[in-house]
Amino acid sequence: MYTEQWQARLIQLLSVFGMFVAFYLLLYHSGNLIAVCPVSGIEDCGKVSGPGAPYASIGPIPVALIGLLGYAGIFLVTWLKDWWPWLQENLAPLLLSLTGLALLFSLGLTALEVFVIHAICRYCVVSAVNVTIMFILALLFLRSELRDEADM
Numbered sequence: 001m002y003t004e005q006w007q008a009r010l011i012q013l014l015s016v017f018g019m020f021v022a023f024y025l026l027l028y029h030s031g032n033l034i035a036v037c038p039v040s041g042i043e044d045c046g047k048v049s050g051p052g053a054p055y056a057s058i059g060p061i062p063v064a065l066i067g068l069l070g071y072a073g074i075f076l077v078t079w080l081k082d083w084w085p086w087l088q089e090n091l092a093p094l095l096l097s098l099t100g101l102a103l104l105f106s107l108g109l110t111a112l113e114v115f116v117i118h119a120i121c122r123y124c125v126v127s128a129v130n131v132t133i134m135f136i137l138a139l140l141f142l143r144s145e146l147r148d149e150a151d152m
Contacts, residue, residue: 007141011095012078014134018071021127025049025064028123029056037122048113048121055112063109067127070102074134092142099135106131 027033029049037045049056049064056063077094081087087094106128113120 007137007144008078008081008091008095011099011134011137011141012075014130014137015071015075015078018127018130018134019068019075021123021130022064022067022071025121025123025127026062026068029053029062029064035123042118042120043122044119045121045123047119048117048124053117055109055117066105070098070105074098074102092138092145095138096135096142099131099138102131103135 024033024035028035028045029051031051035045035050037043039046047053058066074095077087077091077098081091109124110128113124
């Protein structure tokens with residue numbers, strides 16, 4: 001039980017970190033911020049997520065906004081679990097589903113960076129690593145919960 005609480009809190013903390021990264025990228029995409037990102041070799045944030053970057057939006061919706069909302073959703077689930085019994089009972093599979101979707105979305109965006117845009121954004125990579133860690137923690141959380149149920 002302690003391990004599960006710790007894992008959920010760490011996922012919550014990582015979701016807050018992810019919200020900051022996504023918000024930074026959203027400000028950059030909207031032209032309200034100049035990103036600290038060198039243009040050298042394959043690294044070029046402007047080409048990937050800057051204002052006017054062709055793959056930085058899905059229709060009118062900035063990808064960074066989708067990321068911000070995804071991280072916020074994961075944060076809310078981990079925060080509301082203390083007050084909503086249904087969430088407490090279903091937290092592990094729900095977190096695995098949410099982080100799994102985020103990971104798939106992130107992998108798709110990373111593939112676009114590497115194979116289509118031919119440029120990498122360091123903040124996008126940080127977000128992808130963050131989501132991967134969250135997914136692994138959610139897997140461990142579910143495994144621990146299933147193990148506890150089997151012991152009962």
